[in-house]
Each structure stands twice: as C-alpha cells, then as structure tokens.
Amino acid sequence: MALSRLNKKSLKMIKKCFIIFMVLSGQILSAHAQSLEEIKIDGTYYGNTLNQIFLDISFRYPVQFDYLSEDIPIDIVPGRNYSKKPLKEVMDDLLRLTTLEYIMVEDFIVIRKAGVKVDPEKWRYERKSVFRLTGVIKDKTSGESLPFANVIIKGTKNGTSTNGDGYFTLINVPSDTSVLEVYYVGYKQEEVKLSPRLLSKQLVIEMTPESTELKEIVIEGEREDLLEIPEKANIVSMTPREMSVLPSLGTADIFRTFQLLPGVSGSNESSSGLYVRGGSPDQNLILFDGFTVYHQEHLFGVFSAFNTNAIKDVQLYKGGFESKYGGRISSVMDIIGKTGNEKYFNIGADISMLDFNGFIEIPLHEKGSIFFAGRKSYKGYLYNKLFNTFANDNSTSPQQSTPPPMPSGMGFRGRAFENIEPLSYFYDLNFKATYRTTPKDILSLSFFKGQDNLDNSRDVNRSIPSINVKGGTTDMTKWGNWGSSFKWSHKWKEKFYTNSLISYSNYFSYRDRTSERTFTQNGVETVTKRGSVEDNNIRDFSLKIDNEYNVNEQNLIEAGLLYSFYNIDYTYEMNDTIHILDKHDNGNLAALYFQDKWSPLSKIYFLPGLRVSYFDMTGKLYLEPRVQFSYSPLKKVTLQCAWGNYYQFANRIIREDIMAGSRDFWILSDGGEIPVGQAIHYTLGAKYENKDYILNIEAYYKDLKNLSEYTLRFVPAQSSMEYDTFFYNGKGFARGIEFLLQKKYGLFSGWVGYTLGQVLYNFPIYGNGYFPASHDVTHEFKIIGSYKLKKWVFSGTWIYATGKPYTQPLGGYELTLPDGEVREYILTGVKNSERYPDYHRLDLSAKYAFTLGDMFIGDIGVSIFNLYNRKNVWYKEFEIDDTGMTETNVYLLGFTPNLSIALKIR
Numbered sequence: 054m055a056l057s058r059l060n061k062k063s064l065k066m067i068k069k070c071f072i073i074f075m076v077l078s079g080q081i082l083s084a085h086a087q088s089l090e091e092i093k094i095d096g097t098y099y100g101n102t103l104n105q106i107f108l109d110i111s112f113r114y115p116v117q118f119d120y121l122s123e124d125i126p127i128d129i130v131p132g133r134n135y136s137k138k139p140l141k142e143v144m145d146d147l148l149r150l151t152t153l154e155y156i157m158v159e160d161f162i163v164i165r166k167a168g169v170k171v172d173p174e175k176w177r178y179e180r181k182s183v184f185r186l187t188g189v190i191k192d193k194t195s196g197e198s199l200p201f202a203n204v205i206i207k208g209t210k211n212g213t214s215t216n217g218d219g220y221f222t223l224i225n226v227p228s229d230t231s232v233l234e235v236y237y238v239g240y241k242q243e244e245v246k247l248s249p250r251l252l253s254k255q256l257v258i259e260m261t262p263e264s265t266e267l268k269e270i271v272i273e274g275e276r277e278d279l280l281e282i283p284e285k286a287n288i289v290s291m292t293p294r295e296m297s298v299l300p301s302l303g304t305a306d307i308f309r310t311f312q313l314l315p316g317v318s319g320s321n322e323s324s325s326g327l328y329v330r331g332g333s334p335d336q337n338l339i340l341f342d343g344f345t346v347y348h349q350e351h352l353f354g355v356f357s358a359f360n361t362n363a364i365k366d367v368q369l370y371k372g373g374f375e376s377k378y379g380g381r382i383s384s385v386m387d388i389i390g391k392t393g394n395e396k397y398f399n400i401g402a403d404i405s406m407l408d409f410n411g412f413i414e415i416p417l418h419e420k421g422s423i424f425f426a427g428r429k430s431y432k433g434y435l436y437n438k439l440f441n442t443f444a445n446d447n448s449t450s451p452q453q454s455t456p457p458p459m460p461s462g463m464g465f466r467g468r469a470f471e472n473i474e475p476l477s478y479f480y481d482l483n484f485k486a487t488y489r490t491t492p493k494d495i496l497s498l499s500f501f502k503g504q505d506n507l508d509n510s511r512d513v514n515r516s517i518p519s520i521n522v523k524g525g526t527t528d529m530t531k532w533g534n535w536g537s538s539f540k541w542s543h544k545w546k547e548k549f550y551t552n553s554l555i556s557y558s559n560y561f562s563y564r565d566r567t568s569e570r571t572f573t574q575n576g577v578e579t580v581t582k583r584g585s586v587e588d589n590n591i592r593d594f595s596l597k598i599d600n601e602y603n604v605n606e607q608n609l610i611e612a613g614l615l616y617s618f619y620n621i622d623y624t625y626e627m628n629d630t631i632h633i634l635d636k637h638d639n640g641n642l643a644a645l646y647f648q649d650k651w652s653p654l655s656k657i658y659f660l661p662g663l664r665v666s667y668f669d670m671t672g673k674l675y676l677e678p679r680v681q682f683s684y685s686p687l688k689k690v691t692l693q694c695a696w697g698n699y700y701q702f703a704n705r706i707i708r709e710d711i712m713a714g715s716r717d718f719w720i721l722s723d724g725g726e727i728p729v730g731q732a733i734h735y736t737l738g739a740k741y742e743n744k745d746y747i748l749n750i751e752a753y754y755k756d757l758k759n760l761s762e763y764t765l766r767f768v769p770a771q772s773s774m775e776y777d778t779f780f781y782n783g784k785g786f787a788r789g790i791e792f793l794l795q796k797k798y799g800l801f802s803g804w805v806g807y808t809l810g811q812v813l814y815n816f817p818i819y820g821n822g823y824f825p826a827s828h829d830v831t832h833e834f835k836i837i838g839s840y841k842l843k844k845w846v847f848s849g850t851w852i853y854a855t856g857k858p859y860t861q862p863l864g865g866y867e868l869t870l871p872d873g874e875v876r877e878y879i880l881t882g883v884k885n886s887e888r889y890p891d892y893h894r895l896d897l898s899a900k901y902a903f904t905l906g907d908m909f910i911g912d913i914g915v916s917i918f919n920l921y922n923r924k925n926v927w928y929k930e931f932e933i934d935d936t937g938m939t940e941t942n943v944y945l946l947g948f949t950p951n952l953s954i955a956l957k958i959r
Contacts, residue, residue, distance in 0.1 A: 089140055092115075092139070094110065095137060096110075096113075107125075110140075114140075116162060121165075122254065124166055126151060127418045133146070133147070153167065154166075154169075158173045185222065185226070188204075189219045189221070189255070190204070191219060191260070192240075192259070193262075194262060195396060195414070196394060196416075197395065199366070201215060201237075201366055202215045202237040203235065203236040204234075205235075206233060207244065211226075211606060211655075216552075217389055222603045224605055225606045230248065238292045239295045240260040240261060241263060243261075287374065288368060290366070290368050293305065293362070298898075301916055302355065302407075302439075304407065306356055306357050307357060308349060308357035309325060309356075309357070311367075311369055314835075315791035315792060316330050316751070317371070320854035321828070322925065323353065324354040325354050326350065326354065329372070330371055331755060332732075333383070333705070335717070338378055338385045344499075344558045344593075345556075345595070347534060352430070352440065360410065360426050360427075362410055363391050363483035363501075364388055364391060367386065370385040372384060373695025373697050374679075374697070375660060375681065376663060376677065376679050379615070379677065379700070381699065381701055382699040382700065382732035382755075390424075390485050392421075392485055393423060394422060395417070396416055398416060398958070400414070401956060401958065403955040405954075407433070409428065409431065410427070412957075417488055425482075427480070430478050432478070476508040477505075477507045478505075481503035482502045484499070485497065494541070494542070495543075497542075499537060499538050502533070502535035503533050504531060504535075505532055509526075509530075510525070510526060510527050520572055521572070521573040522571070523573075524570040525568065527566070527567050531562075532560075534558065536556065539555050549603075551600050551601075552600075555596055556596075558593040559592050561590045564588075568582070585625065585626060586626045587716070588625075589621075590620075591620075591703070592619070592620040593617060593703075595616065596617075597615045597616075599611065600613055607651055609650040613646055614645040616643050617641070619638070619639065619641075621638050622636070623718050625708075634763075636720060640669060640670040642669075646663065646664040647662065649662070656684060658683040659680075661678075663678050664679070665677070666702075670724060671722065671724035672724075677699060680697070681694075690740070692738070693736070693751070694737045694738070698732075699731065699732045700730065702721065702730075704719065704761060705718070706719075706761055707762050708763045728782060729759060730759050733755070733756040734755055735753065735755075736752065737751070753788065754788045761782055765779060781817075783814055784814070785814035785815060785823070785826065789811060790810075791806065791809075792806065800840060800842070802838075803848075804837050805835070805837075809832060811825075811831065813829070820884070824858075825858040825885045826858075835851070837850045844903070845899065855892075856892065858887065859887055859888070860885055861882045889929075894919045894923050895919070900912050900914035901914070905956070909956055912955050913954045913955075916953075917948070917949070918951065919946060919949060920948065921948075923947075925944065927943045928943050
C-alpha cells in the first residue's frame with residue numbers, strides 16, 4: 054500500500070511538473086512570438102522583389118525567414134515606405150496580394166502557399182542524423198557564388214571546398230544541428246548552425262565581404278586573410294578584393310600581386326608575366342572561365358591584360374599541379390570571372406592617371422545576372438611616362454669601349470635616329486551572362502578581349518650635304534587576345550556534378566616595321582627598302598568535360614576529357630625579299646584524365662592521378678602520372694610533397710637578338726625541330742599554422758627537357774640558306790627553396806617571403822656545359838604589409854632581387870657577300886656570363902573609403918611606385934660604329950606617383 058501511495062504521489066508530482074513545464078514553455082514561446090510582433094520596421098523599398106525585402110529585414114533585424122524560393126513571386130513589389138511599422142503589419146501588407154500565408158514560430162517567420170498547413174511542433178522538432186549535405190556559398194551583398202570556399206564541420210576534420218560554381222557536398226554530417234565553419238579569402242568567417250528549416254530547401258550560405266560595414270554591429274577577431282595557402286601542396290588563393298589594398302602602378306593587377314609571392318619572380322618590372330619557380334610565362338597555363346589566354350600583357354608588359362573588376366577568384370598552382378590541368382610544364386593560374394550581382398542592379402567606375410574602368414551588373418530575377426566591364430587607357434602623365442620608359446626612350450650616358458681587331462676588308466657601320474610622336478593605347482572588354490534554368494542547371498557565357506595598338510609610322514624628308522632623302526617608315530604593332538566559352542553545369546544528384554565547356558581562344562601579334570627611302574645625289578636616285586614584317590596568330594578551339602563524383606567522405610573522384618584543335622601561323626620577313634620563317638601548323642590534341650582526392654585518415658590527404666594525351670603532330674601518346682600527398686602529424690603542422698610528369702605542345706620560342714633585344718613567337722611542336730617540351734616536378738614542404746600566423750617552407754626541383762630557342766647568331770656567311778633550320782634544342786633544370794611567414798588577419802596583416810633559386814640551361818649550340826637562363830635570379834626577398842585604421846588602409850611592399858644574367862657582345866663587323874649584299878655580324882661572349890646590378894624598390898599606398906548619401910560607396914587612393922627612385926637596369930643596348938662599341942644602360946621606371954578614385958552603387 055505504501056508503495057502504491059508513493060507511486061501515486063510520484064505520478065501526481067510528475068504530472069504537476071509536466072503541466073508547469075508546458076505552461077512555462079507556452080509562456081516563453083508566447084513571449085518570444087510577442088517579441089517578434091513588437092519589432093518595428095523602418096525602411097523604404099522601391100524596385101525590390103519580396104525575396105530582396107525579406108533578405109533586407111533579416112539582415113537588419115533579429116528575424117529569420119523559412120520559405121521555398123519557388124513559392125515567392127519574382128515580380129517587383131509596388132513601392133513601400135515603413136516608419137516604425139510593427140513587423141506583423143508589414144508582413145500582412147507584403148503578402149495581402151499574394152497566395153501566401155505565414156506564421157511566427159520562435160524567431161522565424163514560416164511562409165507557405167495558402168492551404169499548406171504548418172505544424173509548429175513538427176516543424177520545430179523534426180531532426181536528421183548522419184546524412185549527406187549539399188549547398189552553395191554566396192556573397193551576401195551580391196548573391197554571387199564563391200568558388201573554392203572552405204566548409205568544415207566544427208570540431209572535426211570533415212570538410213570540403215566549393216567547386217568553381219560555388220557548390221559543395223559534405224559527407225557524413227553528424228546531425229542537423231551541426232555547426233559549419235566557412236572560410237573564404239576576403240570575407241568574414243561564418244559559423245552556420247544547421248536546423249530542419251535550413252535543410253528543408255537547398256542550403257545557401259551567405260558570406261559578408263570583409264569591407265562591408267554593418268550598422269551598429271562591431272565584429273572583432275574575424276578572419277581577413279590577404280591570401281590563403283590551403284593544405285593541398287603548391288596552391289595559393291587570392292581574391293581581387295584583397296589585391297586592391299596593395300600598392301599598384303596604375304590599377305590593381307592580379308599578375309603583379311602574385312609576383313609578390315615567394316617562388317614567383319617579382320623583379321620582372323617590364324613583364325607582367327609570371328616566372329614561377331624557374332619557369333617562363335609561356336610555360337604557365339592561364340585559364341579564364343575555362344579558355345586559354347596565351348598572352349597577358351598590356352603596354353609592353355607593364356600591366357596584365359586582365360581587369361580586376363571582372364575577376365571573382367584566382368588560384369595559382371605553383372607546381373606539382375593535378376591531372377585535370379595539362380598542356381603546360383610550369384604552373385597553372387585558374388581565373389574565374391565575375392558573374393555579377395544577382396540581387397540588385399549595380400554600376401560603378403574607376404579612374405586613375407592611366408585608364409578609365411567601368412562595369413555594369415544586371416540581375417536576372419535572382420536566377421542569374423549579366424556582367425559587363427570595360428577598360429581603356431588614355432594619354433596622360435602616367436601613360437606617357439610608362440610609354441617613354443618602356444619604348445626605349447630612357448638611357449644613361451654611353452660607356453665607350455673599343456672592339457677587338459677585325460679581319461681586313463671589314464668596316465663598321467653607323468646608325469641614324471629619327472624622333473616621332475607615337476600613337477598608342479590599350480583596352481579590354483569583359484562580358485559574362487549566367488542563368489540557372491533549374492536548381493540543378495547553370496548556363497554561363499563568357500567573353501574577353503584585350504588589345505594594344507601602337508603606331509610609330511612617319512614620313513621622312515630631310516637633306517644632308519649633297520644628298521636629299523625622301524620616303525616613309527611604317528611602324529605599326531598590335532597584339533592581343535580574345536576568347537569565349539560556353540559552360541553548362543549540371544548536378545545530376547548529390548554525389549555527381551558535371552561541367553561541360555566549349556571554348557575558342559585567339560592570340561595575335563602583328564608588327565610591320567618597314568621603310569622605303571629615295572636618296573637623290575647629283576641627280577641620281579637610289580631606292581632602298583628595308584625592314585621586317587612579323588605576324589603570329591594562334592587559334593585554339595576546345596571541348597572539355599569535367600566530372601566530380603563524391604564516393605564517400607574519404608573519396609572525391611574527378612575524371613574528364615579534352616579535345617583541342619590548334620591552328621598556329623608565324624611569318625617573319627626581312628627587306629621585302631627574305632622569308633626568314635613561314636610556318637603554318639595545324640594540330641589536334643586529345644586528352645583524358647582521372648584522379649582521386651582520397652583521405653583514408655583525417656590526417657592524410659592523397660591525390661594520385663593520370664593524364665593521357667595524344668598529339669597528332671607527333672603521332673604519339675604521352676603519359677603524365679602525378680601524385681600529391683600531405684600528412685598532419687600534429688594539429689598545427691602539415692607536411693606536403695608532390696611529383697608529376699608534364700608535357701607542352703604549343704610553345705613560345707625565344708628569337709635571340711643581342712643587339713636589338715630578343716623577341717618571341719608561338720609555334721606548335723612537330724617532334725623534330727620543335728620537340729614536345731617536358732618537365733618532371735619534385736616538391737617537398739612543411740607548413741605550421743596557428744590562429745594568427747602561417748610559416749610555410751617548400752623546396753622544389755624541375756627537370757626540363759626539349760627546350761627550344763631560335764637564333765641567327767650562327768648563320769653562315771653565304772648568300773642563300775634555310776632559315777627554318779636555326780632552331781636549337783636543349784635541356785635544363787630549376788631548383789630552389791622558398792619561405793613564407795604570413796600574418797593572416799587583424800588590423801595589421803601581410804607576409805615576408807624569401808626565395809633561393811637557380812635556373813640553368815644547356816644548349817649544345819652555345820658550347821658545352823650549363824649556363825644561367827635569362828630569368829635566373831639567385832635571391833629574392835619580399836616584405837608586404839597592410840594596416841587598417843577605420844576607413845583608411847595603408848600598405849607597402851619592398852622587393853630585393855639579385856641581378857639577372859645577360860650575354861655581352863665583344864664587338865662587331867660587316868661582311869660583303871659574293872652577291873654584293875652587306876651584312877652585320879657580332880662577336881659575343883659566353884652565353885649569359887654577365888649579370889645586371891641587383892634590383893630593389895619600395896612601393897607605398899593609402900586608400901580611404903567613403904560614402905555618398907545612402908546610394909553610393911567608393912574609395913580614393915594614392916600610391917607611389919619606387920619611392921626612393923632606384924635606377925634598376927632593364928637591359929643594355931650595344932651599338933657598333935666607326936668609334937667602337939657603345940654600351941648603354943636602359944633603366945626601368947623611377948619614382949612614379951598615381952591617384953585613383955572608384956565609385957559604385959551600394
């Protein structure tokens with residue numbers, strides 16, 4: 054009986070507690086719902102959709118919305134102006150003309166179509182566990198997807214990265230209340246707590262740009278990296294948002310920014326091309342939205358051809374890159390173009406002392422966008438200074454030297470100079486349209502064109518004692534690229550994703566430098582025609598399919614195929630009669646690849662891969678096995694290594710010219726005079742990372758084979774010859790070690806980099822043994838810093854590098870051939886046996902962000918290039934005349950200030 058009474062008492066007590074709990078819970082929920090109803094809304098909404106209004110309310114108030122995007126009308130809502138209006142009245146007003154209903158649950162407003170009942174208890178407590186999660190990462194302000202963002206389940210090693218379209222798949226998520234950590238360069242770190250509401254539709258994680266100001270909210274200690282070094286070997290990521298804070302000569306430049314990294318030469322002021330770990334610019338695969346860009350320079354190489362306003366993300370693979378990339382033997386730069394604002398119309402413009410730069414973003418009903426950007430130079434102080442510097446109008450006083458004795462019958466020849474006012478400009482255009490036809494399909498069309506034009510043409514009419522000279526000189530140069538791609542991205546299921554791409558790329562370089570002179574002496578006229586015409590044209594048509602398949606948490610399999618048709622023409626004529634080179638090549642390349650990103654244990658990452666290529670110009674198969682491996686023995690320490698075999702089928706050949714400067718041209722390998730280039734990469738590294746700093750050390754070695762060069766230095770003294778036989782082949786190697794110490798984020802951030810490197814070539818035609826390559830730099834030291842003070846950003850960079858090698862001529866002479874033709878010849882020293890003086894410079898900048906009312910934001914910046922006016926030698930010119938040999942130093946750019954201003958709609 055006692056036990057029975059005890060049980061009855063216990064049951065009564067439990068019942069009372071349960072009733073009290075339910076009553077209190079009801080009061081709490083009621084109070085919470087009441088708190089939502091008490092929220093007062095202030096805002097003016099004109100030209101917005103419902104979705105845009107909901108996003109704005111959730112951004113400014115403690116309110117969250119739960120709805121299916123396909124249920125929400127995409128039409129523009131008539132203008133609304135709310136002043137301290139209760140949230141409930143605002144919702145009633147917004148939905149009164151729709152077929153939508155809503156209820157308030159906790160801090161959520163749940164919106165469904167009329168007639169669809171929502172059970173708050175079921176909605177609140179329905180849970181999942183151990184499941185596969187897919188989603189997309191986007192910019193919160195623009196709606197653009199963010200490629201290569203990192204997504205990690207908090208407290209675990211389970212993580213992944215978004216693909217080029219911003220989508221990700223996470224395997225074995227423990228529960229639907231797990232917390233995700235999301236990182237992306239230039240954005241605030243986000244923590245997202247999963248819930249049934251989030252999982253009821255496609256998961257969209259929005260990230261806030263680092264520069265966005267949140268009203269009345271202060272966020273401290275968030276991640277604001279200038280650059281990112283993933284745990285995968287040899288990769289560096291950067292966004293244009295972060296590039297813009299660093300000093301720039303004109304406008305922000307992605308190539309110049311990457312030149313500030315260790316392992317990438319930063320002393321190539323006359324070239325925006327990347328010399329990565331001993332490779333030359335043509336050995337880098339440059340992809341822009343999937344199509345290949347063969348030449349990336351404006352204004353004699355001072356700037357790259359890419360408009361930073363048109364770029365969303367850039368990844369640089371410095372070596373040992375994976376099998377999905379092919380056709381180059383040094384590095385890969387994968388550029389993803391900006392898609393544009395999917396939420397709001399936007400327009401903006403930049404102006405500097407060099408160029409105008411504008412862009413337009415047009416949303417397509419939140420299913421896509423259209424983006425257009427254009428940039429054009431104008432002749433002003435900065436442009437003229439750069440042009441005069443890099444058009445060889447800047448030299449020192451000559452240094453005289455006497456050549457060695459020449460054979461009898463040979464004499465020296467002089468030169469005449471003419472002053473002109475050249476016409477010169479550059480421009481580039483970008484267009485991209487993106488549209489999601491279904492939640493699983495994205496179509497995108499991308500177009501790019503960049504071109505330089507230079508006209509030095511002039512007429513000649515002058516008299517010297519007893520001789521009258523008339524005629525003209527045509528000196529026209531234009532070069533550039535244009536390319537386009539159409540991509541279809543399809544998500545077949547949670548595990549399977551495909552990108553199908555068709556692309557076309559064209560590079561052209563044309564130079565006509567010819568002259569005709571009529572000399573009149575004592576009534577007798579003599580007509581001479583001299584000069585050269587050089588024309589290089591590449592057409593690249595490609596089809597590519599890339600597939601991703603998530604097998605499980607440990608395995609991501611990638612496989613794909615590529616077909617490319619190449620048409621490359623190159624002609625080089627002299628004096629209107631001599632055809633030095635006349636090559637017209639067509640080639641077909643087919644390739645397929647397979648790789649597995651495998652993590653058998655949380656501390657191990659393993660990426661084996663194989664690429665197989667067939668090239669019909671040689672009729673051979675080329676096998677390219679590759680592997681990457683990383684191991685984390687400690688939480689903050691990662692060891693990395695990579696190995697790979699690489700081939701290159703389209704080559705940029707250096708045409709050596711010691712007296713007038715070497716030039717280059719593109720040509721296809723043929724397996725004979727122009728063999729298929731090859732490199733084998735070996736890399737080994739270690740990384741230590743804590744909350745504030747990264748210390749990264751990497752050593753590399755590249756074994757280079759089948760290098761090619763063209764020179765007329767060894768042309769025999771005879772009247773007729775086969776000029777296309779003067780291609781010479783060699784081999785070489787590049788080796789080095791690079792160090793990086795980076796402060797990742799905070800008011801002050803930046804890095805210090807050092808590279809110890811060596812690049813040696815061996816071309817038997819230049820003699821036995823190895824000699825330094827023309828871009829060999831032994832030591833490079835770089836300091837990069839950025840400091841944020843309220844609306845100001847101050848930054849600076851300092852670069853030091855040992856001098857590059859060059860070949861010094863010992864003298865020259867002229868020789869009259871049996872047919873009466875007179876030719877000039879030079880005597881040269883040992884190949885690249887001399888070195889220029891060491892290179893160093895300091896650049897500083899300051900940028901101030903401002904607003905104009907509630908509509909516009911912008912910034913104004915000032916930068917100083919080469920603050921202490923260091924006279925860095927670009928190259929040396931050598932002239933031979935009756936007085937001997939004259940050696941002239943040609944300097945690079947000195948002290949150069951620049952002012953820029955940017956403005957756009959918020």
